[in-house]
Amino acid sequence: MAPRSQGYKLKIEVWLKEGLVDAEGKTLEEALVDLGFPIESAKAGRVYEIILNVESREEAGEEAERMCDKLLANPVKDRCVVDIIE
Amino acid sequence: MVRVAVLRVPGTNCDRETARAIEEAGAEAFVLHVGQLERGEEDLMNYHGLVIPGGFSYGDRIRAGAVLAARLGSKLDEQIEEFAASNRPILGICNGFQVLVELGLLPGFEGCRAALAPNESAHFECRWVWLKKTGSCDLAIGPPLQAMPIAHSEGRLVFSSPSCLEKAGSAGLIVYRYAKPDGSSADGEYPYNPNGSQGDVAALCNPSRMIMGIMPHPERAIYNWQTPLRLRPPAGLGIFRALISAAERSL
Numbered sequence: 001m002a003p004r005s006q007g008y009k010l011k012i013e014v015w016l017k018e019g020l021v022d023a024e025g026k027t028l029e030e031a032l033v034d035l036g037f038p039i040e041s042a043k044a045g046r047v048y049e050i051i052l053n054v055e056s057r058e059e060a061g062e063e064a065e066r067m068c069d070k071l072l073a074n075p076v077k078d079r080c081v082v083d084i085i086e
Numbered sequence: 087m088v089r090v091a092v093l094r095v096p097g098t099n100c101d102r103e104t105a106r107a108i109e110e111a112g113a114e115a116f117v118l119h120v121g122q123l124e125r126g127e128e129d130l131m132n133y134h135g136l137v138i139p140g141g142f143s144y145g146d147r148i149r150a151g152a153v154l155a156a157r158l159g160s161k162l163d164e165q166i167e168e169f170a171a172s173n174r175p176i177l178g179i180c181n182g183f184q185v186l187v188e189l190g191l192l193p194g195f196e197g198c199r200a201a202l203a204p205n206e207s208a209h210f211e212c213r214w215v216w217l218k219k220t221g222s223c224d225l226a227i228g229p230p231l232q233a234m235p236i237a238h239s240e241g242r243l244v245f246s247s248p249s250c251l252e253k254a255g256s257a258g259l260i261v262y263r264y265a266k267p268d269g270s271s272a273d274g275e276y277p278y279n280p281n282g283s284q285g286d287v288a289a290l291c292n293p294s295r296m297i298m299g300i301m302p303h304p305e306r307a308i309y310n311w312q313t314p315l316r317l318r319p320p321a322g323l324g325i326f327r328a329l330i331s332a333a334e335r336s337l
Contacts, residue, residue, distance in 0.1 A: 016203070020244065021282060023208030046148075071156050074149060074188065076201035076246045 005053040008060035013081040014073045015045040048072060060084050088113035088333045091133040093182075095120045095154055100140035100305060104179065107305040108137070111326035113333065120154075123162055130165045135175045135333035138182030140237070140303055150202060150240040151184030159189055166191075175332040176297045177225055177325070180238055183290075183299030187243075192299050193259065194292030198250035202301075203242040206282030210239040214317055215280055215288070215302060216272075218265035221258040223291035224332040225298040228324030231269045233317040234302035241281035241301045243290070251285045261298060262289040296332060300325070 016022045024044035032039045050067070054060050061084060068080035090108045094101040094117055105115035113135070122128040130136065144153035158166060170176060170191070178186040184202045186192045193200050205211055212235075219230045245251045254260050263286040264272040264279040272278035272286045279286045281301075289300035306312055307322030 020203060021206045023204055023206050027208045071148060071152060074152070074199075074201040076199045077203045077244050078149075078201075 005055050007051045007053055008057065009085040010048075010050045010052055010060060010064050011083040011085050012048045012050065012064055012068065012072055013045055013083075014048070014068070014078050015043065015081065017077055017079050020077055057084055088135065088330050088337065089133045090115050090135040090137060090329065090333060091128075091130060092117045092137045092139055093120060093123075094118065094139070095143045095157075097143045097145050098139055098141035098181070100179065100303065104137055104139040104305045107308050107323065107326050108330070110308055111323055111330055113330045120157065120162070123165065130162075130169045131172070133174075134336045135177070135329050136169060137329070138176070138178045138185050139305070140180035140182060143181055143185065146181075146240070149188070150238075151181055151188045155185050155188030158185070170294075170297065172336060173294070173296055174336045175225055175329050177329050178297075178299040179305065180236075180301055180303055183301055184240060186297065186299045191297050192290050192292055193245070193250060193254055194294070194297060195250075195253065195257075198253065199246040200250070200290075201244050202240050203244050204240050205238070205242055205280065207276060207280070210237070211241070211280040212237045213280070214314065216265045216267050216269075216278065217262040217288050217302060218269055218271075219261065220255075220263045221261040221291065222295070223259070223261045223289075223298050223328075224295045225291065225328050226261045226289065226325060227328040227331075228321045231265065232321040233307070233313075234304060234322060235306045236280055236302045238281070238301060241283060243283040243285075243287040245284055251287075254287075254290065255285060257293065259291045259293065259295075260285060260287050260289070261291050262300065262302075264288050
């Protein structure tokens, strides 16, 4: 019997690459300092939670990388961090 | 008569004035919804030029231009490839520039990719800027220094490596760079370079010189009444005249 596909929950974070000015992170940092928080630094990124129907955890990781390349990130400026939660 | 298609999708908001600018420059303009092309109700090859206008396609979700580029790249890739291969001009204005970069049509040379990252100023920049012509492209005719309005929050052009910027510059593909009012280089200085774009790039052409992306809005610099007194006469029509001249070759 062929293995049945199952849902894998992915958490994909997209961050600006090091070396590029993270203007939103900088604004966040300044605003938090204004509010009195003892901030050393802050970064801004995006997070996506995706449930994917595939046959294995390995395939889920590969598909997540493909999603990053094709849509979620532009590799020129972004880096993806993939976490297979469950 | 030259027929130019202006592509619209949910979130496009500069299609009407772009169509009007094309007509003002002497061609017929047709606003097409991407769905009409996907369903086969319209064929891109019935047009001599294509403009992807400004706006916020799909609400700029994920990344400006990314969703439309994914849709064009997955459903209309053959039509666009055929269109470009037949040497018909493609102009991307603002959000259209972001789409062309995301599609990989720009910069369009081997081993180089680009992205339009969020402005370094961390906010939406909506004002007139100065542009200096520093390259040549079939889609750009105009004075060596001109003012044009911008309206974007993701306009910082970043190349995949410094050599790509150099390559584009030495090949004359950086058509316009942000400049100071006296025509000297902005050299990355804000507010003259409004977004932190590498090499002050405001407009970029591909090596065939028939695909151009421009962050400023030439369609908003057509009439005197669109233009502040101190910046008249407006020079945006030159871009559309150039587009039509290039399109005429496929008549």
